[in-house]
Amino acid sequence: MILYSMIDSGNCYKPRLLMAKLGLAFTTVEVSSHAGDTRKADFVAKNPNAMVPLLELDDGRRLAESNAILLYLAEGTRFLPADRYERGLAYQWLFFEQYSHEPYIAVRKALLTFPERAADATPERLAVTLERGNKALGVMNTYLENNDFFAGGAFSVADIALYAYTHTAEQGGFQLDAYPAVVAWLARVEADQGHVPIGWVG
Numbered sequence: 743m744i745l746y747s748m749i750d751s752g753n754c755y756k757p758r759l760l761m762a763k764l765g766l767a768f769t770t771v772e773v774s775s776h777a778g779d780t781r782k783a784d785f786v787a788k789n790p791n792a793m794v795p796l797l798e799l800d801d802g803r804r805l806a807e808s809n810a811i812l813l814y815l816a817e818g819t820r821f822l823p824a825d826r827y828e829r830g831l832a833y834q835w836l837f838f839e840q841y842s843h844e845p846y847i848a849v850r851k852a853l854l855t856f857p858e859r860a861a862d863a864t865p866e867r868l869a870v871t872l873e874r875g876n877k878a879l880g881v882m883n884t885y886l887e888n889n890d891f892f893a894g895g896a897f898s899v900a901d902i903a904l905y906a907y908t909h910t911a912e913q914g915g916f917q918l919d920a921y922p923a924v925v926a927w928l929a930r931v932e933a934d935q936g937h938v939p940i941g942w943v944g
Contacts, residue, residue, distance in 0.1 A: 743768040744798040746788070747943070748775060752848055752906035753808040754795040755940045759902055760815050762944070763936035770943045776858060808906075809836045812899040821899050828894035835892045835900035838881075846875035848907040851914030872915060879911070879921050886923035890930060897934045905931045910940070 745761070745768050747754040761768055773779045773794050780792045789796045789806050797805045797814070805811055813836075816822035823829045850871035853863040882904065885892070892900035909928055912918055918925055931937070 743800060744771055745769070745944075746771045746773045746785070746794050746796040746798070748773060748794050749941060749943065751775075751794065752910065752940070753844070755906045756808045756902050757795050757797060757811045757815065758942060758944065759906070759938060760812055760821060760899065762938040762942060763821070763934075764815065764819060765936075766815070768944055776856065809840060809899075809903055812836070812902060816899045820896065821902070823894050823896070823898055825894060828898075832893035832898050832900040836903050838878075839900075839903045842874070842881070843878040843904065844907055846871045846878060847911050847914060847916065850875055850916075851907070851910060854914055868915075875911070875914065875916055879908070879916060879918075879924060882908070882927075883921040883923045886927045890927070897931070901927075901931050901934075906940075 743766065745754075745757060747758065747770050749772060758770070773785055773796075775781075775794070779785060780789075780794060786792050788798070788804060791806060793806065795806070795808055795811060797811045799805070805814055813822065823832055850868065853859050853868065853871070889895075891897050892904060905928065908918075908924065909931075918928075
């Protein structure tokens with residue numbers, strides 16, 4: 743398999759982390775949106791949405807969108823709950839991550855750390871992303887006060903998806919120590935077998 747990926751992207755980290763845990767062999771191809779690589783014709787021919795990650799299977803078929811890749815790779819493994827309700831919880835948190843979490847926590851980090859995004863870092867946008875990102879962290883904290891993981895009692899793709907940008911949230915100006923249940927969960931995620939850091943590429 744080939745994973746078209748960007749080293750500093752949380753969305754790209756998600757499949758790399760799961761593939762490491764599963765012991766899957768794959769090749770990483772760095773495709774940087776910062777350098778405009780995702781908008782080049784050869785890549786757009788592979789993914790018309792011009793975004794990474796993109797997983798190319800051994801038979802040449804391709805799959806985009808980080809959480810879709812997680813679900814594909816997790817099929818039949820411990821990372822996707824067998825119980826129907828717990829599997830529904832995993833889906834719930836995957837949707838939450840993309841709709842209520844990533845657009846604020848990841849985007850605020852990008853606005854503050856990527857030079858090409860500096861023009862978009864208006865006071866209004868920084869305020870909105872801070873407010874809504876903190877709301878997402880608060881929702882997570884409340885849930886984690888009574889649960890070790892997000893989809894039942896075991897580690898799953900839901901935890902991978904939410905970990906990817908939460909563990910670097912302080913780079914976006916979020917104060918994680920205000921969310922002690924989240925901090926404790928981050929430690930549990932990092933203690934799960936096969937964990938690798940965001941810079942790992944296989």
